[in-house]
Amino acid sequence: MTSSVEVEPDALPGALSSMWRLFKLGYRHEPRLLTTAFVLSLLSALPDAMVALWLALLGKGVVGGDDRLVTVAAVGLGASATLTWLLRVISTRLQRRFRDKVTIALEGHVAGLQARVVTVAHQERPDYLDRLSVLRDQIFVLDHLYMSVFSTCGWILRLGVTIGLLMSIHWSLALLVVAALPTVAASGWRPGVERRVQEEVAPYQRRATHFYRLATTAAPARELRVLGFGSRVATGRRTAWDEWYRPTTTARWASAVWYTLAWTVFGLGFVVAVVWVTDGLDGTVADVLLVLAAGGRLSGYVGATVGEIGFLRGVWLDGSRRLAWLEDYAAVQRTGDGPAPVRLTDGIRFDHVSFAYPGARDRLVLRDVSLDLPAGSVVAVVGENGAGKSTLVKLLAQMYAPTAGHVLVDGVPLDTIDPEAWRARVAGAFQDFYRFELAAQQSIGLGDLPRLDDPEAASAAVTRAGADDVVRRLEDGLDTQLGPHWPGGVDLSFGQWQKVALARGFMREAPLLLVLDEPTAALDAETEHALFERFAAAARSDNVDGRITVLVSHRFSTVRMADLIVVLDGAEVAEVGSHESLMAARGKYAELYDVQAASYR
Numbered sequence: 001m002t003s004s005v006e007v008e009p010d011a012l013p014g015a016l017s018s019m020w021r022l023f024k025l026g027y028r029h030e031p032r033l034l035t036t037a038f039v040l041s042l043l044s045a046l047p048d049a050m051v052a053l054w055l056a057l058l059g060k061g062v063v064g065g066d067d068r069l070v071t072v073a074a075v076g077l078g079a080s081a082t083l084t085w086l087l088r089v090i091s092t093r094l095q096r097r098f099r100d101k102v103t104i105a106l107e108g109h110v111a112g113l114q115a116r117v118v119t120v121a122h123q124e125r126p127d128y129l130d131r132l133s134v135l136r137d138q139i140f141v142l143d144h145l146y147m148s149v150f151s152t153c154g155w156i157l158r159l160g161v162t163i164g165l166l167m168s169i170h171w172s173l174a175l176l177v178v179a180a181l182p183t184v185a186a187s188g189w190r191p192g193v194e195r196r197v198q199e200e201v202a203p204y205q206r207r208a209t210h211f212y213r214l215a216t217t218a219a220p221a222r223e224l225r226v227l228g229f230g231s232r233v234a235t236g237r238r239t240a241w242d243e244w245y246r247p248t249t250t251a252r253w254a255s256a257v258w259y260t261l262a263w264t265v266f267g268l269g270f271v272v273a274v275v276w277v278t279d280g281l282d283g284t285v286a287d288v289l290l291v292l293a294a295g296g297r298l299s300g301y302v303g304a305t306v307g308e309i310g311f312l313r314g315v316w317l318d319g320s321r322r323l324a325w326l327e328d329y330a331a332v333q334r335t336g337d338g339p340a341p342v343r344l345t346d347g348i349r350f351d352h353v354s355f356a357y358p359g360a361r362d363r364l365v366l367r368d369v370s371l372d373l374p375a376g377s378v379v380a381v382v383g384e385n386g387a388g389k390s391t392l393v394k395l396l397a398q399m400y401a402p403t404a405g406h407v408l409v410d411g412v413p414l415d416t417i418d419p420e421a422w423r424a425r426v427a428g429a430f431q432d433f434y435r436f437e438l439a440a441q442q443s444i445g446l447g448d449l450p451r452l453d454d455p456e457a458a459s460a461a462v463t464r465a466g467a468d469d470v471v472r473r474l475e476d477g478l479d480t481q482l483g484p485h486w487p488g489g490v491d492l493s494f495g496q497w498q499k500v501a502l503a504r505g506f507m508r509e510a511p512l513l514l515v516l517d518e519p520t521a522a523l524d525a526e527t528e529h530a531l532f533e534r535f536a537a538a539a540r541s542d543n544v545d546g547r548i549t550v551l552v553s554h555r556f557s558t559v560r561m562a563d564l565i566v567v568l569d570g571a572e573v574a575e576v577g578s579h580e581s582l583m584a585a586r587g588k589y590a591e592l593y594d595v596q597a598a599s600y601r
């Protein structure tokens with residue numbers, strides 16, 4: 001068992017180890033394609049690198065009048081050209097196949113990892129979102145890493161052959177590579193600088209994208225028009241875009257200057273080498289031709305190697321490091337492995353629980369909360385907006401672990417229980433529910449995966465959620481496709497979607513914890529009241545498992561029927577008790593109740 005959900009690997013893992021992990025992943029999915037693509041990309045490098053040798057031999061043959069040598073060199077040149085083309089075509093086709101297949105595997109892997117993380121911090125923390133945005137939005141580019149590594153190896157092989165050819169004239173010509181070192185150094189250093197700048201300004205890029213979506217998608221379209229802030233959105237996008245673009249281009253321009261300086265050094269070195277072979281070594285025509293051909297190609301190869309390594313470090317490697325980080329993150333998030341209880345006998349206890357959201361550690365959202373939720377009870381949580389009600393519910397559902405203190409289930413710390421086992425015994429509906437645009441049967445059945453396609457279970461859940469009227473109006477009943485974006489799909493009103501979400505929350509028949517976090521906010525007060533009356537009655541009569549129902553609501557007419565009411569105020573528990581005892585105490589609850597009751601008079 002690992003210790004805590006709060007262990008978070010903050011730094012991105014090393015580049016080489018991340019790349020190695022990505023290769024192992026590719027090999028696991030496509031061993032043969034990966035190996036063949038790699039070997040072919042090496043093979044296709046060889047004939048190209050040999051061209052310098054054939055040119056030198058051709059020159060020597062022509063100058064010395066050696067027809068045999070001319071023929072050999074000409075055949076060599078022809079064969080090199082043909083093989084370079086042929087191997088490149090085959091290798092490109094193969095690589096494309098490998099990329100298609102590995103992209104599908106990678107997408108599945110990343111989606112699986114993100115869904116497997118037991119907490120939701122990585123989807124709520126801005127710094128993690130920035131880190132993961134590349135993986136989420138551009139997962140398809142990760143497969144370029146493989147190609148980039150293959151090409152880099154190909155270019156390095158060409159470089160090796162070319163240096164060997166130069167050394168066949170004189171060993172010191174290998175020093176030409178030293179003149180290329182500044183270009184290598186620049187390509188190792190500048191992409192890192194550019195990447196850091198990009199990471200710094202990533203929030204602006206996300207904001208620009210957010211504004212773009214605001215301006216171009218259907219959901220905010222009505223408010224955008226009625227409130228008339230369309231032009232503000234456009235200006236906001238422009239500003240965010242500038243905030244992203246300016247530092248990015250400055251860094252790119254600085255890189256361009258450094259690269260130019262580095263290449264100037266190489267150019268000078270090349271000129272010195274040619275002059276030295278001609279004058280210093282009194283080289284033959286073949287030597288001069290070889291140093292010209294090989295040296296010229298050397299610059300091309302160094303350029304390509306450096307460019308490829310730059311891409312590799314700047315883009316592709318970065319993606320693999322993010323993926324490795326996500327893998328580590330998902331791995332340490334595994335928490336308790338203990339079984340979930342079969343039934344609750346005592347209940348759930350908050351023992352001096354404090355909580356601050358990751359990324360905002362200095363702001364306690366819950367402070368030293370101690371609370372007993374007795375088995376079999378209906379508990380209502382009330383408090384003003386932002387008081388911490390939903391956060392309390394998130395801790396109960398193990399979306400987060402407390403920053404301090406413990407949540408105990410029948411005396412057992414919740415973080416020692418396997419989150420999946422615990423969540424299998426949790427059911428509920430939330431105010432920020434998701435509209436699953438599937439057939440109604442599945443949109444509801446998702447609430448209990450093993451019974452996804454079970455119409456009887458879905459119908460029972462619909463009745464429990466008081467959503468019969470919604471299903472009755474659907475032309476094909478539970479078989480109706482929901483969501484206007486799909487063929488034959490119907491859209492529902494917000495309240496109807498909320499009832500579908502509520503039915504989904506009621507799919508599980510014997511949860512130990514039923515969480516209702518303002519799931520009926522869009523329904524009228526009377527409907528909500530009637531619904532909760534039924535829930536409360538069911539919780540009291542048919543509750544052999546000691547199920548605890550936790551209800552978050554702003555409506556006191558609903559809240560008053562709970563056995564226990566918890567009043568949160570400023571991150572702390574202000575009061576706990578039944579409606580009657582809290583009214584008698586004339587504290588915060590009575591004050592809030594009276595305000596609401598007065599508005600109904």
Ligand SMILES: Nc1ncnc2c1ncn2[C@@H]1O[C@H](COP(=O)(O)OP(=O)(O)OP(=O)(O)O)[C@@H](O)[C@H]1O
Binds near residue numbers: 365
């Ligand atoms: N993911 C998050 N990251 C950082 N802070 C958060 C996050 N979610 C909520 N908060 C903050 O925690 C505080 C409590 O939020 P919470 O959603 O628990 O309140 P609530 O009582 O449910 O409010 P409401 O009645 O409006 O739903 C708020 O100040 C909110 O800004």
